[in-house]
Amino acid sequence: MASNHLYDGLLSGRESSTHCLLDVPGGRSWSYAELVALSGQLANLLRAEGVAPGDRIAVQVQKSAEAIALYLATVRAGAVFLPLNNAYTRAEVAYFLEDAEPAVFVCGSERVDEFEGVEARVYSLDGDGGGSLIEAAADQSEAFDSVARGPRDLVAILYTSGTTGLSKGAMLSHDNLLSNALTLVDYWQFDGDDVLLHALPIFHTHGLFVATHIILAVGGSMIFLARFDIDAMIAQLSRATSMMGVPTFYTRLLADARFERELVAHMRLFISGSAPMLAETHIQFEERTGQRILERYGMTETNMNTSNPYHGERRVGSVGFPLPGVDILISNPENGAELPAGETGMIEVRGPNVFLGYWRKPEKTALELRDNGFFISGDLGRIDDDGYVYIVGREKDLIISGGYNIYPKQIETEIDALDGVLESAVFGVAHADLGEAVAAVVVPLAGNELDPEQLVASLQASLARFKLPRKVFVLDELPRNAMGKVQKNQLRERYG
Ligand code: MCA
Ligand code: AMP
Numbered sequence: 001m002a003s004n005h006l007y008d009g010l011l012s013g014r015e016s017s018t019h020c021l022l023d024v025p026g027g028r029s030w031s032y033a034e035l036v037a038l039s040g041q042l043a044n045l046l047r048a049e050g051v052a053p054g055d056r057i058a059v060q061v062q063k064s065a066e067a068i069a070l071y072l073a074t075v076r077a078g079a080v081f082l083p084l085n086n087a088y089t090r091a092e093v094a095y096f097l098e099d100a101e102p103a104v105f106v107c108g109s110e111r112v113d114e115f116e117g118v119e120a121r122v123y124s125l126d127g128d129g130g131g132s133l134i135e136a137a138a139d140q141s142e143a144f145d146s147v148a149r150g151p152r153d154l155v156a157i158l159y160t161s162g163t164t165g166l167s168k169g170a171m172l173s174h175d176n177l178l179s180n181a182l183t184l185v186d187y188w189q190f191d192g193d194d195v196l197l198h199a200l201p202i203f204h205t206h207g208l209f210v211a212t213h214i215i216l217a218v219g220g221s222m223i224f225l226a227r228f229d230i231d232a233m234i235a236q237l238s239r240a241t242s243m244m245g246v247p248t249f250y251t252r253l254l255a256d257a258r259f260e261r262e263l264v265a266h267m268r269l270f271i272s273g274s275a276p277m278l279a280e281t282h283i284q285f286e287e288r289t290g291q292r293i294l295e296r297y298g299m300t301e302t303n304m305n306t307s308n309p310y311h312g313e314r315r316v317g318s319v320g321f322p323l324p325g326v327d328i329l330i331s332n333p334e335n336g337a338e339l340p341a342g343e344t345g346m347i348e349v350r351g352p353n354v355f356l357g358y359w360r361k362p363e364k365t366a367l368e369l370r371d372n373g374f375f376i377s378g379d380l381g382r383i384d385d386d387g388y389v390y391i392v393g394r395e396k397d398l399i400i401s402g403g404y405n406i407y408p409k410q411i412e413t414e415i416d417a418l419d420g421v422l423e424s425a426v427f428g429v430a431h432a433d434l435g436e437a438v439a440a441v442v443v444p445l446a447g448n449e450l451d452p453e454q455l456v457a458s459l460q461a462s463l464a465r466f467k468l469p470r471k472v473f474v475l476d477e478l479p480r481n482a483m484g485k486v487q488k489n490q491l492r493e494r495y496g
Helices: 005-011 032-048 065-076 090-100 109-115 132-137 174-188 205-218 230-239 247-254 279-289 362-368 408-416 452-459 488-495
Strands: 020-023 029-031 056-060 080-083 104-107 121-124 154-160 168-173 195-198 221-224 242-245 269-272 294-299 303-307 327-331 345-350 375-383 389-394 399-401 404-406 421-431 435-444 471-474
Touching: 005 065, 005 174, 005 205, 020 032, 029 032, 032 065, 032 132, 056 065, 056 090, 065 080, 065 132, 090 109, 090 168, 104 109, 109 121, 121 132, 154 174, 168 174, 174 205, 174 303, 195 205, 195 230, 205 221, 205 242, 205 294, 205 303, 230 247, 242 247, 247 269, 247 279, 294 375, 327 375, 362 375, 399 421, 399 435, 404 408, 408 421, 408 435, 408 452, 421 488, 435 488, 452 471
Parallel strands: 020 221, 056 080, 056 104, 080 154, 104 121, 195 221, 195 242, 242 269, 269 294, 435 471
Antiparallel strands: 020 029, 154 168, 294 303, 327 345, 345 375, 375 389, 399 404, 421 435
């Protein structure tokens, strides 16, 4: 049988295992064999649709076991998976469909009508597994010989916004994903007895690759929650051995009196990432549970770069050491020259985890990915004498809210296009639950009055709800420096 680098690397030898892969509380439980069988039917359906190696399968669906089967089917068919946040509006999705030209687009039943007339073949898949996709696959054979794919072949495109406001598709190869998963399995000591409490969305690196791949690679199980729900988390923790989350998961758990030492005394590992965790959260967590959260650092373009150790000191405020096989250097953000040990500058990353480049944007790729293989992260940091990496800020203009990345430029562009607006500045302000929240300052055109509430309402057609400003301030002018650049730091200080 031909080799499919990622699929075989993750699942080889386990395709007929009756061990539980996914347990959906309130729903059913799926063994490896059952999920693999469904992925075979879906892969046959994709083939029947004429999907060829390298074709894109765009997916905007609720979290479900069937969605994971569709992901595996895409990998097996040699195609390219393109997951999209369910919160994206019709307008946002239209951009991705135009840019990526997928052969197939799968969305929730309620959205199918909105996408009538798009080039792709449209199927529906709902959170309960209903919809036309699974119906159409039901007649297909479960047996499927995976299409041969090598380590450097493209397997996924994940869009990340840019500071210019235009989303770029990060192209990830079979080996980007497999090498990182296998490294993490080792580093975090996962094995087949692990039961991971999985409450993350599966349209991002964290929930789809980091969490799911690790479990597949070791033959472990996941308790698969459709979303983070505090009652479900408290109810399921007793059955889990490990959990992964963004800092908001941990602050919400800590805010609940039921989250106490005995509830999690059996847990082997709590991992956090995607956004900075406050020292205060680390400390409270340790006081409450006697355990220290393991914090790690990653990006869509690179998967995971650094991690605190499993054994050894997990340092509060640090994202740990470069993972085995990953090189990190700190450079001068002005000229790219490598800085001496201990100095703060741009974090650059090189390794088998670093992506292939941006989809159909060679000029953007050239700006961020050096010829020598180092990717310029946009994060500012330093490495201490013991080798621990610290992220101290971001050079890129980015808000991370509840683990979702929000690029101010996209919101500013939409606000500036509204009637009566001269210009705007969007920035992040500290938020107890989400880490950061979106705030906007808007300057009206001379002679116009702006109503903040109405302004936010006008943005709803174009922007996903999580990107909408939670506070809007109307000002006569934006603070600028001598170069004419808007002083967002001042705005953050004044309105934070
Ligand atoms: C939901 N809302 C949000 C967010 N999520 N607003 C700002 N930021 C958010 N993250 C808004 C909704 O639009 C809605 O607004 C209201 O909050 C309630 O929505 P709901 O869905 O009920 O929210 P929630 O369940 O409380 O969700 C919050 C959450 C969720 C649990 C923190 O956002 C989440 O699961 N985040 C994880 C994101 C993640 O996986 N990131 C990894 C990226 P309205 O009422 O107006 O409709 S991968 C990555 O970053 C790298 C590679 C890495 O290192 O991992
Ligand atoms: P994304 O574009 O969704 O891949 O988000 C990647 C960004 O999330 C990184 O460039 C960092 O700015 C941020 N990030 C991820 N993990 C951490 C962490 N543990 N601490 C601070 N920032 C993080």
